[in-house]
Amino acid sequence: MSSSPSPSSSSRWTSCLILLQVLNLAIAATQSADHVTEDHRYWLDLGREDILRALSEQRNTGIAKNVILFVGDGMGLSTVTAARIYGKTERGRLAFENFPNIGTLKTYSADKIVPDSCSTATALFSGIKANQKTSGVDYRVVVDDCEASLKPENTIDSMFVWAKEAGKSTGFVTTTRVTHATPSALYAHTSNRNWECEDKIPKNAAACKDIARQLVEDLPGRDINVIMGGGRQNLQSNVVGSDADPIDPWSCYSKDGRDLIADWTADKNVRNFKHRVVQNNEELAGVDHSEEFLLGVFANGHLKMEHERDQGPKGMPSLRNMTEAAIKNLMKNPDGFLLMVEGGLIDFAHHRGHAKQALSETMAFNDAIERALELTKAKASETLIIVTSDHSHPLVISGYADRSVPITGIAQNSKFDGVPYTTLLYGTGGPDNYKFFVNQSSVARENPALVNTDDINYAQQAAILTDEVAHEGSDVLVYATGPMAHLFHSVHEQTYVAHVISYASGIGPQSGRNDGHRSSISHHAKNRKF
Ligand SMILES: *[C@@H]1O[C@H](CO)[C@@H](O)[C@H](O)[C@H]1NC(C)=O
Ligand SMILES: *[C@@H]1O[C@H](CO)[C@@H](O)[C@H](O)[C@H]1NC(C)=O
Ligand SMILES: [Zn+2]
Numbered sequence: 001m002s003s004s005p006s007p008s009s010s011s012r013w014t015s016c017l018i019l020l021q022v023l024n025l026a027i028a029a030t031q032s033a034d035h036v037t038e039d040h041r042y043w044l045d046l047g048r049e050d051i052l053r054a055l056s057e058q059r060n061t062g063i064a065k066n067v068i069l070f071v072g073d074g075m076g077l078s079t080v081t082a083a084r085i086y087g088k089t090e091r092g093r094l095a096f097e098n099f100p101n102i103g104t105l106k107t108y109s110a111d112k113i114v115p116d117s118c119s120t121a122t123a124l125f126s127g128i129k130a131n132q133k134t135s136g137v138d139y140r141v142v143v144d145d146c147e148a149s150l151k152p153e154n155t156i157d158s159m160f161v162w163a164k165e166a167g168k169s170t171g172f173v174t175t176t177r178v179t180h181a182t183p184s185a186l187y188a189h190t191s192n193r194n195w196e197c198e199d200k201i202p203k204n205a206a207a208c209k210d211i212a213r214q215l216v217e218d219l220p221g222r223d224i225n226v227i228m229g230g231g232r233q234n235l236q237s238n239v240v241g242s243d244a245d246p247i248d249p250w251s252c253y254s255k256d257g258r259d260l261i262a263d264w265t266a267d268k269n270v271r272n273f274k275h276r277v278v279q280n281n282e283e284l285a286g287v288d289h290s291e292e293f294l295l296g297v298f299a300n301g302h303l304k305m306e307h308e309r310d311q312g313p314k315g316m317p318s319l320r321n322m323t324e325a326a327i328k329n330l331m332k333n334p335d336g337f338l339l340m341v342e343g344g345l346i347d348f349a350h351h352r353g354h355a356k357q358a359l360s361e362t363m364a365f366n367d368a369i370e371r372a373l374e375l376t377k378a379k380a381s382e383t384l385i386i387v388t389s390d391h392s393h394p395l396v397i398s399g400y401a402d403r404s405v406p407i408t409g410i411a412q413n414s415k416f417d418g419v420p421y422t423t424l425l426y427g428t429g430g431p432d433n434y435k436f437f438v439n440q441s442s443v444a445r446e447n448p449a450l451v452n453t454d455d456i457n458y459a460q461q462a463a464i465l466t467d468e469v470a471h472e473g474s475d476v477l478v479y480a481t482g483p484m485a486h487l488f489h490s491v492h493e494q495t496y497v498a499h500v501i502s503y504a505s506g507i508g509p510q511s512g513r514n515d516g517h518r519s520s521i522s523h524h525a526k527n528r529k530f
Contacts, residue, residue, distance in 0.1 A: 057100050064384035064483040064504035065336035067159075068327075068372055069497070070096070071124065072365050073117055073182055074347030074358070076392025076474055082355070082424060083362035085407045094362075095370040096387040096479045103488035104475040105497065107391045110139040114473035117347065118193040120390035120494060121185035125158040125340070127498030127509065135181065135211075136189040146205035149191040158186045159338055159501055160220040162508030169225045169330045169337040171294075173322040173368075175303045175361075176344035177231030177251060179211040182390065186340060187221035188214040197234040197252035210234075210252070216260045222267055225292060226326045226339070230299030230316075232279075235260040241300050244310060248301025261297060268293050282313035284321065289328045296322065305345050305357060306364040307456055319343060323368040327375045336382075336505070341368055350393040351468045353433035353459040355424040356408050358395070360456065384482040384504050388497060394427030394472040395460075408454040420449040422460055428470040429462025 072079075084094055109119035110129045122130035122137075130136075133143040137155055141148040148154055160170045172183050179188075179196040188211045195201045196211045212234040215221040233239050233247055237254045241247035261277055268275035275293035278284045284296060298316040303309065309316045317325075323341050330337035343365030349357035369387060376383045401411045401423050411423040426433055435446035445461070452458065462469065478497060480488045484504035488496075502508035 059486050060381060060483045062382060062483040063506055064382065064501070066331075066338075066376065066379065066383040067336075067501050067505055068339045068341065068376070068383065068385045069124070069501065070341045070343070070365070070369055070372075070385070070387040071121070071182060072343045072346050072362060072387070072389045073176075074350045074391060074393045074471065075343065075362060075365070075389035075476070076395065076472060077477055078395045078397050079346065079350070079358060079362055079393060080477070082395065082397055082407050083359045083366070086356075086359040087363045087366070090403060094366045095373060096366065099385070099387065099479040099481040099485070101480045101485040101488045103478050103480075103496075104491050105388060105478050105494040106475055106491065107473065107494050111142070114471050115391050116193070116471065117181040117390050118185060121182040122156070122158075123494040124388070124390065124497045125160075125185045126156045127495045127502070128156050129493075129495060130156075130185075133193050134191050135184045135193055136187075137191065141191050143192055144202075144205070145191045146208040149189055150207060155189040157508075158220070159498055159508060160186050160224060162502060162511075163338040163505075164220055164223050166505075166507040167333075167335040168505075168507070169333040169335075170220070170339070171224060171226030171326045171330050171337065172228070172340040172342070173226070173319065173326050174229035174342040174344050175305075175319050175364075176229060176342065176348070177234060177248075177299075177302055178227055178229040178297065179215060179231045179234045179252075180229075180302070180344065182342045182344060183229065183340070184211050187218070187224060190214070194252065196231070197254040198256045198258075199254060200252040212254070212260055213258075216264045216267070222264075225337075226294045226296075226329050228294070228296035228298070228317075228322045228326060229342075229344075230297065230301055230303045232261075232297045233300045235297060239300055244315075245300050251301055261295065264295055280314050281311070281317050281321075284317050284325055285313075287325060287329070289325070289332065291329060294325070294329050296325070302345065302348065305349070305361060307357065307360050319364050319368040320371045324371050324375060327372060331375075331379075338501070338505075341372070343368070347393070350395065350426075353426055353429045353462060353469050354457060355395060355426075355460045356454070356456050356458060358393070359407070380482060382483060384480065384484060384501070386478060386480045386485075386488075386497060386501070388478040389476040390494075392472040392474040392476055393469060396425045396427065398423055398425055406454055408458070410449055410453065414445075417444070419445050419447050421445075422448050422453050424460045426460055426462035426469050427472065428464045428466050428468075429459070430468040431465065432459035433462035433469065434465035435461045 107115050109115035111131045116132050118135045119130040119132050131142050137149050140154045163170050174183050181193045198210050233253050236259050237257050273292040276291045278296045303316045346358050346361045398411045410420045413420050478488050487500045499510050502510035
């Protein structure tokens with residue numbers, strides 16, 4: 001019994017598939033758009049199409065010259081499902097849901113059942129699990145242990161170190177501060193993710209360098225070709241905020257007089273690299289991609305969310321446009337590139353318990369993936385694209401609304417007290433999400449049907465009151481397409497993502513391939529700096 005069809009039967013299958021698609025289009029055309037016909041025929045045809053697609057799937061065992069890793073921060077499975085229904089309806093698919101390969105990732109950190117974004121980013125980018133709140137260091141460094149983080153044997157290299165050794169270009173794009181938890185694991189070694197600038201480093205940790213300085217002064221940070229996101233308040237001292245671009249009061253705020261954007265520029269000048277700094281939409285649109293180094297700093301804190309950003313010339317760019325600029329810049333390198341793109345505000349929206357904002361940010365993340373697929377189409381056979389998340393959030397999709405009801409609407413009335421509840425709910429939440437009150441000495445719950453639950457700022461109800469919505473520990477999905485994408489096929493550790501990137505592209509610790517493909521590291525070994 002053969003598991004794959006012979007070439008002639010496979011072409012028969014293909015023409016059959018085309019016929020079916022034509023048939024489906026014809027059926028669709030005879031129905032009104034809002035009438036959902038899901039009869040026997042519909043499900044049989046859809047099932048056949050799916051089988052044909054699975055049978056025609058070819059493994060790409062080539063070398064991944066380029067790798068793009070998309071991280072939807074806090075984008076758990078329920079967030080993906082809800083975003084799909086919100087943006088595409090139940091029957092639709094997000095761009096990455098068309099990828100041929102899928103697996104699940106176990107997200108626990110070295111010390112916690114439910115992780116944070118720093119420890120998980122270290123797992124994803126370096127292939128080694130770290131403790132909560134630490135970046136680029138192994139399990140021997142616990143939070144705030146500056147001294148342990150300074151021991152070289154406790155620090156770990158990210159995939160950007162491997163990429164540079166192999167002569168590849170590197171870049172990252174995020175909607176958060178460029179010094180924030182997720183990107184920091186690409187270039188920093190720190191025992192506390194909050195040490196984004198000097199002002200948050202306690203006196204007893206004065207020997208430790210802040211994350212912003214590590215990005216600009218150390219390797220691999222100063223060799224990263226494309227850096228885009230927010231975080232000006234960590235890079236430049238005493239910057240001034242405004243309504244359009246506020247100072248983030250929770251983040252570090254640099255006061256030591258340093259201007260790390262100027263330092264970044266000076267370093268590229270000294271090394272004779274063509275470079276450019278851009279700080280708004282207009283300036284981003286002006287880049288011609290001839291730069292070897294591109295630094296985009298578009299906000300004092302995090303970037304504004306997609307629904308509220310100023311799209312004009314002085315405004316902040318979308319994740320889609322930053323991703324486009326990064327790919328166009330990095331594609332110049334004939335030896336390929338590694339790019340990390342973070343949809344960082346999905347997590348931010350969830351923490352504040354604003355589910356619709358999280359769905360909107362997930363759609364913006366999907367837009368960036370769509371653009372990346374378009375831009376790398378001609379190089380699809382040598383570009384590994386991975387979409388995953390660092391950890392989940394406790395967004396619940398509760399029963400039993402009709403399909404005609406928006407995902408942000410009411411599920412039904414409670415069978416206990418008759419009070420309606422929304423389809424989207426949270427497990428934990430802050431004061432805005434905790435909507436219980438005492439009525440005549442018994443506990444009652446606010447009636448969500450009395451307010452507009454479809455408002456972008458509506459805070460869904462949560463069961464437990466704490467400071468904010470806390471992360472959730474379910475596995476996350478990993479979706480992949482391109483060379484070696486089929487290595488994602490089962491239940492994996494989160495660290496596996498870095499190992500697959502290493503193996504597929506022939507760089508780093510898993511670069512020794514025994515399948516006849518020459519690893520690109522041997523090809524480039526002569527160019528190594530050490
Ligand atoms: C962002 O992308 C959109 C669509 O591709 C384009 O119309 C717009 O001009 C871009 N903005 C910038 C600043 O490049
Ligand atoms: C409080 O409880 C009373 C008696 O059960 C009920 O009539 C009233 O509607 C409740 N008020 C609210 C705001 O739930
Ligand atoms: Zn978070």
